[in-house]
Amino acid sequence: xxxxxxxxxxxxxxxxxxxxxxxxxxxxxxxxxxxxxxxxxxxxxxxxxxxxxxxxxxxxxxxxxxxxxxxxxxxxxxxxxxxxxxxxxxxxxxxxxxxxxxxxxxxxxxxxxxxxxxxxxxxxxxxxxxxxxxxxxxxxxxxxxxxxxxxxxxxxxxxxxxxxxxxxxxxxxxxxxxxxxxxxxxxxxxxxxxxxxxxxxxxxxxxxxxxxxxxxxxxxxxxxxxxxxxxxxxxxxxxxxxxxxxxxxxxxxxxxxxxxxxxxxxxxxxxxxxxxxxxxxxxxxxxxxxxxxxxxxxxxxxxxxxxxxxxxxxxxxxxxxxxxxxxxxxxxxxxxxxxxxxxxxxxxxxxxxxxxxxxxxxxxxxxxxxxxxxxxxxxxxxxxxxxxxxx
Amino acid sequence: xxxxxxxxxxxxxxxxxxxxxxxxxxxxxxxxxxxxxxxxxxxxxxxxxxxxxxxxxxxxxxxxxxxxxxxxxxxxxxxxxxxxxxxxxxxxxxxxxxxxxxxxxxxxxxxxxxxxxxxxxxxxxxxxxxxxxxxxxxxxxxxxxxxxxxxxxxxxxxxxxxxxxxxxxxxxxxxxxxxxxxxxxxxxxxxxxxxxxxxxxxxxxxxxxxxxxxxxxxxxxxxxxxxxxxxxxxxxxxxxxxxxxxxxxxxxxxxxxxxxxxxxxxxxxxxxxxxxxxxxxxxxxxxxxxxxxxxxxxxxxxxxxxxxxxxxxxxxxxxxxxxxxxxxxxxxxxxxxxxxxxxxxxxxxxxxxxxxxxxxxxxxxxxxxxxxxxxxxxxxxxxxxxxxxxx
Numbered sequence: 001x002x003x004x005x006x007x008x009x010x011x012x013x014x015x016x017x018x019x020x021x022x023x024x025x026x027x028x029x030x031x032x033x034x035x036x037x038x039x040x041x042x043x044x045x046x047x048x049x050x051x052x053x054x055x056x057x058x059x060x061x062x063x064x065x066x067x068x069x070x071x072x073x074x075x076x077x078x079x080x081x082x083x084x085x086x087x088x089x090x091x092x093x094x095x096x097x098x099x100x101x102x103x104x105x106x107x108x109x110x111x112x113x114x115x116x117x118x119x120x121x122x123x124x125x126x127x128x129x130x131x132x133x134x135x136x137x138x139x140x141x142x143x144x145x146x147x148x149x150x151x152x153x154x155x156x157x158x159x160x161x162x163x164x165x166x167x168x169x170x171x172x173x174x175x176x177x178x179x180x181x182x183x184x185x186x187x188x189x190x191x192x193x194x195x196x197x198x199x200x201x202x203x204x205x206x207x208x209x210x211x212x213x214x215x216x217x218x219x220x221x222x223x224x225x226x227x228x229x230x231x232x233x234x235x236x237x238x239x240x241x242x243x244x245x246x247x248x249x250x251x252x253x254x255x256x257x258x259x260x261x262x263x264x265x266x267x268x269x270x271x272x273x274x275x276x277x278x279x280x281x282x283x284x285x286x287x288x289x290x291x292x293x294x295x296x297x298x299x300x301x302x303x304x305x306x307x308x309x310x311x312x313x314x315x316x317x318x319x320x321x322x323x324x325x326x327x328x329x330x331x332x333x334x335x336x337x338x339x340x341x342x343x344x345x346x347x348x349x350x351x352x353x354x355x356x357x358x359x360x361x362x363x364x365x366x367x368x369x370x371x372x373x374x375x376x377x378x379x380x381x382x383x384x385x386x387x388x389x390x391x
Numbered sequence: 392x393x394x395x396x397x398x399x400x401x402x403x404x405x406x407x408x409x410x411x412x413x414x415x416x417x418x419x420x421x422x423x424x425x426x427x428x429x430x431x432x433x434x435x436x437x438x439x440x441x442x443x444x445x446x447x448x449x450x451x452x453x454x455x456x457x458x459x460x461x462x463x464x465x466x467x468x469x470x471x472x473x474x475x476x477x478x479x480x481x482x483x484x485x486x487x488x489x490x491x492x493x494x495x496x497x498x499x500x501x502x503x504x505x506x507x508x509x510x511x512x513x514x515x516x517x518x519x520x521x522x523x524x525x526x527x528x529x530x531x532x533x534x535x536x537x538x539x540x541x542x543x544x545x546x547x548x549x550x551x552x553x554x555x556x557x558x559x560x561x562x563x564x565x566x567x568x569x570x571x572x573x574x575x576x577x578x579x580x581x582x583x584x585x586x587x588x589x590x591x592x593x594x595x596x597x598x599x600x601x602x603x604x605x606x607x608x609x610x611x612x613x614x615x616x617x618x619x620x621x622x623x624x625x626x627x628x629x630x631x632x633x634x635x636x637x638x639x640x641x642x643x644x645x646x647x648x649x650x651x652x653x654x655x656x657x658x659x660x661x662x663x664x665x666x667x668x669x670x671x672x673x674x675x676x677x678x679x680x681x682x683x684x685x686x687x688x689x690x691x692x693x694x695x696x697x698x699x700x701x702x703x704x705x706x707x708x709x710x711x712x713x714x715x716x717x718x719x720x721x722x723x724x725x726x727x728x729x730x731x732x733x734x735x736x737x738x739x740x741x742x743x744x745x746x747x748x749x750x751x752x753x754x755x756x757x758x759x760x761x762x763x764x765x766x767x768x769x770x771x772x773x774x775x776x777x778x779x780x781x782x
Contacts, residue, residue, distance in 0.1 A: 203656075205668060205688040208599060212698060259650040261779065263678045265594075277596060279680040281670045287654045289670040291682040297596040298698040299721055307603060307689040330690055388652065388777030 051081075057125040057353040060086035060110070060118060060148070062139055064094055066221040067153075068130040071321065073102060075345035081353035082346075085123045088115055115139070119146035126151060126352060128180075132230040133237060137162035140177065141169040149176040149356050151349065155241055156369025158232030160377065163370035170366060178352045178362040179369035183242065184249060185351060186344035188324035191337065192304065192315050196250045201308030201328070207250050207290040208305045209243035211235075211319070212298025215270050226270050234264070234274030236376050239302075240294020242319045244372055244379075246304045247282050247290035255282035255290075255375065256391050262383035270296065280379045442472075448516040448744040451477035451501070451509060451539070453530055455485055457612040458544075459521040462712065464493060466736035472744035473737075476514045479506055506530070510537035517542060517743060519571075523621040524628060528553035531568065532560040540567040540747050542740065546632055547760025549623030551768060554761035561757060569743045569753040570760035574633065575640055576742060577735035579715035582728065583695065583706050587641045592699030592719070598641050598681040599696045600634035602626075602710070603689025606661050617661050625655075625665030627767050630693075631685020633710045635763055635770075637695045638673050638681035646673035646681075646766065647782050653774035661687065671770045 059082050061068050076084040086108035089095040095109045110118055118124055127143040128151040129136055137157040140150045150170060156163045156179050170177035183189045196204055212235070216222045224230040225238055236244075248254065260280035264271035276297050282290040295301075304318040311330035317323060321344070326337040348364075355362040375391070382389045450473050452459050467475040477499035480486040486500045501509055509515055518534040519542040520527055528548040531541045541561060547554045547570050561568035574580045587595055603626070607613045615621040616629055627635075639645065651671035655662035667688050673681040686692075693711055697704040702721035708714060712735070717728040739755075746753040766782070773780045 202690065203688070205603070205686055206601075206670065206684055208601060208682065208684065210597075210599060210682075210696070210698070212596070214700065257652065257777075259652060259672070259777070259779070261648065261650060261672050261674050261680055263674065263680055265678060277678075277680055279597065279672045279682050281650070281652050281672060281682075283652050283654065287656060287668075289652055289654055289668055289684070291599065291601075291670050291672075291684055293597055293599065293680070293682055293698075295596055295698065297594070297700055299593065299700060299702050301698060301703055305601070307601070307684075307686065307692060309605065309688055309690060311690050312692055386648075386650070386779030388650070 051354070051357050055357065056081055056083040057356060058083060058085035058123045059126045059128055059151075059349065060088055060108070060124045061128050061130060062088040062115075062143075063130040064089045064091065064098060065130060069098065072128065072130060072345055072349075073098065075343050075349065076102075078343040078346035079350050079353075080346075081350040081357070082126070086110065086118065086121065088112070088118070088127075116142055116146055118143070118148065124148060125356065128349070129153060132224045133232040134158050134230040137166055140166045144169040144173040144175045144177065147173060147175065149178075149352065151178050151180055151352050152369070153180050154369060154372070155232060155237045155376070156366065156373055158229075158373075160370060160374050163366065163373050167366040167370065176352065176356050176362060177366040178355070179364050179366065180348060181245060181364040181368065182344045182348050183245060183319045184364050185348040186319075186324070187339050187342050188315060188326050189246075189249070189304075189318065191339050192306065192313055192318075192326060193249055193252070195313055195328070196306045196308070197252055200311070201306065201313060201330075202310030204251065204286065204288050204306065204308055206288060206307040207247050208292070208303075208307075209246040209290065209318070210293040210298075210301050210303045211239040211242045212293065212295035212301040213239060214298070214300075215296035217270050226272070226274060228273040231274055232373075233376060233380070234271065234278075235276060235294045235296040236278045236379060237274075238296070240278055240280075240292065241372055241376065242302065243292035243294055244280075244282075244375060246318065247284075247292060248371075250304065250306055251284045251286065251288050251290070253284040253286060253288070254371070254391070256285055257283040257388055258375070258378050258382045258391060259388040260379045260383035262380070265297065278379060278383060280382065442745065442748050446748065447472055447474040448747060449474060449476035449514045450517045450519055450542075450740065451479055451499070451515045452519050452521060453479040453506075453534075454521040455480045455482065455489060456521060460489065463519065463521060463736055463740075464489065466734050466740065467493075469734045469737035470741050470744075471737075472741040472748070473517070477501065477509065477512065479503070479509070479518075507533055507537055509534070509539065515539060516747065519740070520544060523615045524623040525549050525621040528557055531557045535560040535564040535566045535568065538564060538566065540569075540743065542569050542571055542743050543760070544571050545760060545763070546623060546628045546767070547757065547764055549620075549764075551761060551765050554757065554764050558757040558761065567743065567747050567753060568757040569746070570755050570757065571739060572636060572755040572759065573735045573739050574636060574710045575755050576739040577710075577715070578730050578733050579706060579717050580637075580640070580695075580709065582730050583697065583704055583709075583717060584640055584643070586704055586719070587697045587699070588643055591702070592697065592704060592721075593701030595642065595677065595679050595697065595699055597679060597698040598638050599683070599694075599698075600637040600681065600709070601684040601689075601692050601694045602630040602633045603684065603686035603692040604630060605689070605691075606667075606687035608661050617663070617665060619664040622665055623764075624767060624771070625662065625669075626667060626685045626687040627669045627770060628665075629687075631669055631671075631683065632763055632767065633693065634683035634685055635671075635673075635766060637709065638675075638683060639762075641695065641697055642675045642677065642679050642681070644675040644677060644679070645762070645782070647676055648674040648779050649766065649769050649773045649782060650779040651770045651774035653771070656688065669770060669774060671773065
């Protein structure tokens with residue numbers, strides 16, 4: 001069942017050996033973020049055949065929650081290859097309101113019952129799934145079966161089995177499947193990866209990454225996150241995944257061993273079904289050890305630190321929407337690195353649109369999402385058993 | 392054999408319950424560091440009988456390495472209760488040079504052979520052991536047997552058995568034994584403890600602490616650290632102990648579970664006998680999880696972060712000699728806390744002198760040193776076995 005994952009990881013190992021790092025071909029364009037005036041990922045010179053300048057793919061957004069309506073939908077305005085053309089929602093009046101706001105034809109509003117009929121809509125090329133985690137698999141699979149390419153929010157799904165079924169459905173339909181790992185398209189994170197893998201901070205020794213926020217049981221965007229069936233897991237699935245991702249994309253490696261501890265405040269009704277805190281340590285083949293934390297109890301924290309033999313990189317905030325801050329600390333003191341902020345949502349959506357137009361594998365495909373779900377399950381297992389798990 | 396440790400820890404638990412935190416009575420004076428103009432620990436009002444203002448105890452320094460000559464010996468000039476009156480060294484010309492510089496009577500220079508005759512020198516009240524770790528036990532025990540009070544550098548000794556023998560020797564001689572945990576006398580660390588335990592950052596959720604430096608195989612101060620017999624352990628014994636200490640003094644609790652991973656660069660001659668990197672996770676009774684790193688391979692790193700439900704404390708550098716920086720990060724942004732720097736070496740030495748004059752247990756007694764050595768041995772065991780160790 002892990003065949004496609006193994007294939008993807010082996011492709012990556014080859015790219016890594018060839019000096020392309022984890023990011024695949026994308027990272028070559030990123031060097032410019034450090035040395036030269038900043039270019040966006042989408043604007044980076046491409047060796048692929050050029051695309052017609054006016055061409056944009058049509059996107060449908062599934063689920064009109066806070067993240068979709070406040071971050072994703074406004075970001076289409078900054079896309080070069082992607083336009084919002086359809087909405088899928090169980091709340092018709094809400095969908096009509098947004099359709100009017102974004103100039104979407106009301107005939108392109110779908111609900112969860114008639115969702116599959118989207119297959120008959122040639123305006124829609126891509127479906128972006130922004131539903132609770134437990135619904136990702138069903139709506140991604142139905143979307144692929146309707147002949148559409150899929151962008152799916154992270155975490156990809158609740159279980160490895162669901163992830164594999166999503167990959168299989170996309171493959172069978174010959175459609176692209178991408179997981180919305182926005183940090184992998186965000187200029188500050190790309191610069192951090194580049195610095196870490198370029199030797200500029202010496203030999204990479206350790207990474208720490210901490211992601212925490214306070215789960216608000218009164219916020220509709222958080223209520224479903226208290227339910228294991230909908231959320232798949234607790235803070236780890238929601239935000240600890242950023243710590244896990246950071247360790248993987250900064251090293252460009254896959255962990256070989258995992259240890260973990262978990263703690264939820266007893267009696268806190270938010271944590272009846274899902275966990276509050278998970279601290280885990282990952283060991284990578286190069287010897288790098290990564291210390292990661294994940295919490296639904298902290299004050300807002302989104303931080304990555306990379307310890308090299310010659311310097312330390314501090315990215316804090318690391319995985320926010322804007323206002324990132326990158327500092328290099330070495331024997332000469334602290335130097336802040338200024339990098340032009342870009343709309344990471346627009347960059348990631350355009351990446352999928354371009355991957356479709358050029359028939360390329362997106363750089364965060366389904367296999368990337370499956371690997372995180374697999375590793376998160378192993379983190380839970382390590383915490384539960386009190387044993388270091390060999391991956 | 393752990394009787395005295397249990398007694399000390401149970402004393403601390405009582406102090407903690409009584410709201411005094413880990414620091415014992417000392418912390419009450421520290422509130423002023425945050426709210427009022429800064430007072431040093433030594434200047435804080437004491438409920439103990441006042442001491443004659445002119446009285447200073449006589450100290451002997453054993454071992455004239457870099458740390459002794461560059462940090463400790465110059466710090467006596469800032470002491471109110473401690474004066475340098477004797478030197479113990481295997482290098483007579485070196486000792487004579489420093490004796491002249493510090494106005495020490497040449498008859499108060501000892502070597503390792505005639506060290507025990509220090510018992511006949513009434514000018515010497517306290518002996519400060521600044522030798523390689525593997526020699527701490529022998530020279531502390533001989534010093535106590537010579538009727539002197541003992542300050543010993545951390546780590547206290549290589550093994551738990553040595554630590555216990557040191558405690559027993561001091562008890563038998565009715566002398567004080569203190570471990571030189573300078574961070575526990577340093578104003579920025581005291582302020583961090585106070586903030587963490589006061590509820591000012593909300594409920595304490597997690598701690599991260601990272602300590603790293605590059606071991607220099609050509610530096611005489613580092614050469615002995617590559618030898619297990621002299622160093623006891625690798626980066627953990629030397630600097631990871633600061634991460635461990637931070638987790639303990641910030642929470643004011645003792646860990647109940649430990650997991651760990653370890654890595655040393657293969658073929659690196661520095662790490663034939665001792666380890667390079669150790670990453671460990673501690674769980675505390677309150678549920679706080681601490682992620683700690685320790686490295687001989689990083690660029691210089693001395694950092695503590697404390698994650699509360701309402702705010703995050705960042706102390707970085709945390710355990711330097713001077714130039715600490717404390718920032719509170721919360722929903723209002725980042726606020727730097729300015730605290731007057733004090734000579735932490737002078738404060739810790741005066742603390743022992745005052746403890747002797749007032750016949751009080753110093754706040755970092757032998758039991759504190761033993762606890763760290765015990766926990767470090769369990770960290771190694773957790774890494775070696777790949778199992779979470781219940782403490």
